Amino acid sequence: MEQAITTPVxxxxxxxxxxxxxxxxxxxxxxxxxxIPLEALRYDVTPxxxxxxxxxxxIPFVDTSTWQLEIGGAVRSPGAFSLADLQQRPQRxxxxxxxxxxxxxxxxxxxxxxxxxxTGAVGTAEWTGTSLSALLNEVGLHENVVELLFTGxxxxxxxxxxxxxxxxxxxxxxxxxxxxLAWSMNGRPLEPQHGYPLRxxxxxxxxxxxxxWLRSMQALTEPFTGYQNTTAYxxxxxxxxxxxxxTLMRVRSLMVPPGFPDFLTRTRIVRQGAEGLLxxxxxxxxxxxxxxxxxxxxxxxxxAAIEPQQSPYSWQxxxxxxxxxxAGTYDLWCRAVDSAGDVQPLEQxxxxxxxxNNMVQRVxxxxx
Amino acid sequence: MEQAITTPVxxxxxxxxxxxxxxxxxxxxxxxxxxIPLEALRYDVTPxxxxxxxxxxxIPFVDTSTWQLEIGGAVRSPGAFSLADLQQRPQRxxxxxxxxxxxxxxxxxxxxxxxxxxTGAVGTAEWTGTSLSALLNEVGLHENVVELLFTGxxxxxxxxxxxxxxxxxxxxxxxxxxxxLAWSMNGRPLEPQHGYPLRxxxxxxxxxxxxxWLRSMQALTEPFTGYQNTTAYxxxxxxxxxxxxxTLMRVRSLMVPPGFPDFLTRTRIVRQGAEGLLxxxxxxxxxxxxxxxxxxxxxxxxxAAIEPQQSPYSWQxxxxxxxxxxAGTYDLWCRAVDSAGDVQPLEQxxxxxxxxNNMVQRVxxxxx
Numbered sequence: 001m002e003q004a005i006t007t008p009v010x011x012x013x014x015x016x017x018x019x020x021x022x023x024x025x026x027x028x029x030x031x032x033x034x035x036i037p038l039e040a041l042r043y044d045v046t047p048x049x050x051x052x053x054x055x056x057x058x059i060p061f062v063d064t065s066t067w068q069l070e071i072g073g074a075v076r077s078p079g080a081f082s083l084a085d086l087q088q089r090p091q092r093x094x095x096x097x098x099x100x101x102x103x104x105x106x107x108x109x110x111x112x113x114x115x116x117x118x119t120g121a122v123g124t125a126e127w128t129g130t131s132l133s134a135l136l137n138e139v140g141l142h143e144n145v146v147e148l149l150f151t152g153x154x155x156x157x158x159x160x161x162x163x164x165x166x167x168x169x170x171x172x173x174x175x176x177x178x179x180x181l182a183w184s185m186n187g188r189p190l191e192p193q194h195g196y197p198l199r200x201x202x203x204x205x206x207x208x209x210x211x212x213w214l215r216s217m218q219a220l221t222e223p224f225t226g227y228q229n230t231t232a233y234x235x236x237x238x239x240x241x242x243x244x245x246x247t248l249m250r251v252r253s254l255m256v257p258p259g260f261p262d263f264l265t266r267t268r269i270v271r272q273g274a275e276g277l278l279x280x281x282x283x284x285x286x287x288x289x290x291x292x293x294x295x296x297x298x299x300x301x302x303x304a305a306i307e308p309q310q311s312p313y314s315w316q317x318x319x320x321x322x323x324x325x326x327a328g329t330y331d332l333w334c335r336a337v338d339s340a341g342d343v344q345p346l347e348q349x350x351x352x353x354x355x356x357n358n359m360v361q362r363v364x365x366x367x368x
Numbered sequence: 369m370e371q372a373i374t375t376p377v378x379x380x381x382x383x384x385x386x387x388x389x390x391x392x393x394x395x396x397x398x399x400x401x402x403x404i405p406l407e408a409l410r411y412d413v414t415p416x417x418x419x420x421x422x423x424x425x426x427i428p429f430v431d432t433s434t435w436q437l438e439i440g441g442a443v444r445s446p447g448a449f450s451l452a453d454l455q456q457r458p459q460r461x462x463x464x465x466x467x468x469x470x471x472x473x474x475x476x477x478x479x480x481x482x483x484x485x486x487t488g489a490v491g492t493a494e495w496t497g498t499s500l501s502a503l504l505n506e507v508g509l510h511e512n513v514v515e516l517l518f519t520g521x522x523x524x525x526x527x528x529x530x531x532x533x534x535x536x537x538x539x540x541x542x543x544x545x546x547x548x549l550a551w552s553m554n555g556r557p558l559e560p561q562h563g564y565p566l567r568x569x570x571x572x573x574x575x576x577x578x579x580x581w582l583r584s585m586q587a588l589t590e591p592f593t594g595y596q597n598t599t600a601y602x603x604x605x606x607x608x609x610x611x612x613x614x615t616l617m618r619v620r621s622l623m624v625p626p627g628f629p630d631f632l633t634r635t636r637i638v639r640q641g642a643e644g645l646l647x648x649x650x651x652x653x654x655x656x657x658x659x660x661x662x663x664x665x666x667x668x669x670x671x672a673a674i675e676p677q678q679s680p681y682s683w684q685x686x687x688x689x690x691x692x693x694x695a696g697t698y699d700l701w702c703r704a705v706d707s708a709g710d711v712q713p714l715e716q717x718x719x720x721x722x723x724x725n726n727m728v729q730r731v732x733x734x735x736x
Contacts, residue, residue: 005630005637005734005736006734007630007632007633007635008633008635010632010633019389020392021387021389021390021391022389022390022391022392022394022395023389023390024388024390024474024486025632025633025634026390026395027390027394027395027398027474027484027486028486028634029632029634030395030398030399031398031402031403031485031486031488032403032405032634034399034402035399035400037400037423037426037427037561039426039427039429040427040560042429047559047560047561048416048417048559049416049417049419049421049559049561049562050417050559050560050561051417053417055405056631057628057629057631058405058407058628058629059405059407059408061407061410106392106395113632114632116395117399118392118395118396118399120399155628156628156629156630156631157628157629157630157631157635157637158630158631158632159631162637191415191416191417191418192408192415192418193405193415193417193418194417257426260425260426260523260524260525261425261426261524261525262373262375262524262525262526263424263425263524263525263526263527264375264378264393264397264481264482264526265375265376265378265393266393266396266397266400267375267376267525269373269525269530366373366374368373
């Protein structure tokens, strides 16, 4: 019989913090989980060490001499596959943009207490692996399978529940032709923090679906009701409501902050003259149709030039010529619209878990 | 004529914060600058993307088709070297542990406002490059040279001063036989955040001396009085005092937090039974002579097993067998003593800039 596990209360205990001040526990999470430095949005493909990471528990240490991917549940031929088994299968490389569903959480007012992302929980990589649907076809899903459940090797407590990290996907998404079991990132074996030896890549979905340190896949005939699916990654107005499941990435754009920074405050200084603004824009499974830039805090919007996608799932580069002709303080905003017509909101859409906050980025600049 | 640059005030304006609450500007810095997740102390050599980073301004984007290292000042043969020039010189690989001088800053009470490191601003890598002293001998330092000044390509404002990142070293340190001009980390070209294409490695010194994105070396006949040497990296009781220069890394040990974590609070849960504790210990230029562990918050100290150094400049692995026989709450501490007799203090040694806080790490654990 296990003793109850009690963990410290953070803030006022509601999980929602009205104050701007950040708690120490949030700072700890910020050090564990890395954002892309926004100047690194210049790279089409993000260098491995600059790609965002979100690690729920500890990075597990996986011994690939014994590691196997187990496949079971409602399948005709359950089995286990070594890394060598998987790497002998046909392989593909896909350029995919990943973003954490909690990106922008700590910009919300009041602030849901969790990983306190400001912005930049995103990155783009070249993922190499083998087709998930081909493997599922081979093991043979029963006709009544509704979801696939994916289990990682990372273990911890969350919301009072001891758990391995587990997420399910609807069977249609697991059978998506571009879903991968990936063992390589940017041409090299996965780094420990990115899921070594194997992770899921579900193009278009927020990061929580791309299960890292994957060790098991189970075919389910009833929907999974575990923590990450039914409690954590939800859009809801309160922590008590179930709300809607978080799925595809919402449309978003970010800019490289122009000029140079003040170390402490990250205030941006730009010298008078022509300044090329650039950034990236993406949306779950729709190309971005338009990016607009405002240099006066949202009064006038101008259209930025936007490059075509380099893959159906990668961000797009945009650029805008700004004539910073007069000294003063400027508020630079950028806003993307995807081909489905979804647009980034100017104001926050608050949710109790701080999910999917894709409101426009605002960069304060001092022109000298 | 340039307009004055004003940057927002953080906190009460003194740069010293009495409250536990973290300011948003500190959170921004925590996302830009990455600590090693403590479970990654298991690796002898830290994977590139898990090594700590501290970037004062932006990561600069250096074009190596035009980049050159300029060498000038009080030398007989000033010149400029391309990366290919440098890579044709004799090369060496050294395993070196680097730590940020501000590691532990945000554990101080009151808290100096800057990069708010808790712990883990450290990493160990294999650095490959060419001898700095050999190159300096070749260009020929004048007899009256007292310091070498190193300038990086990163540019920003700090403490109200617009600057390129610049640090000087006493000529004896620049001529140290193990000082390197390094272009490779763990066998690959430097990643952008680690100084591509070239950085200094000054084994034994805190990280601020290992200038990244190096573009210039100047031989000086008078000591450099720039910001990073005379204002930023100082041990002093107040921000007004000049104090002492920060130089070599102080002795320190860290442990891998045992068991598994709670996501939000990072509370550690350990199941009853034998638990192998392990960690790393290091000191600037002295081997670590002893590591001690306390499992009762410092009442009883036991000696840990410690492995010899793998290089004169790398951390050492230590381990300790803990019999976690009874359920309850434990306070695990570790403390290193180096061969010079320096020991980690139990209490903070407060300094106004939050430098060199090497007090013992404390890990709260719940045994169930």
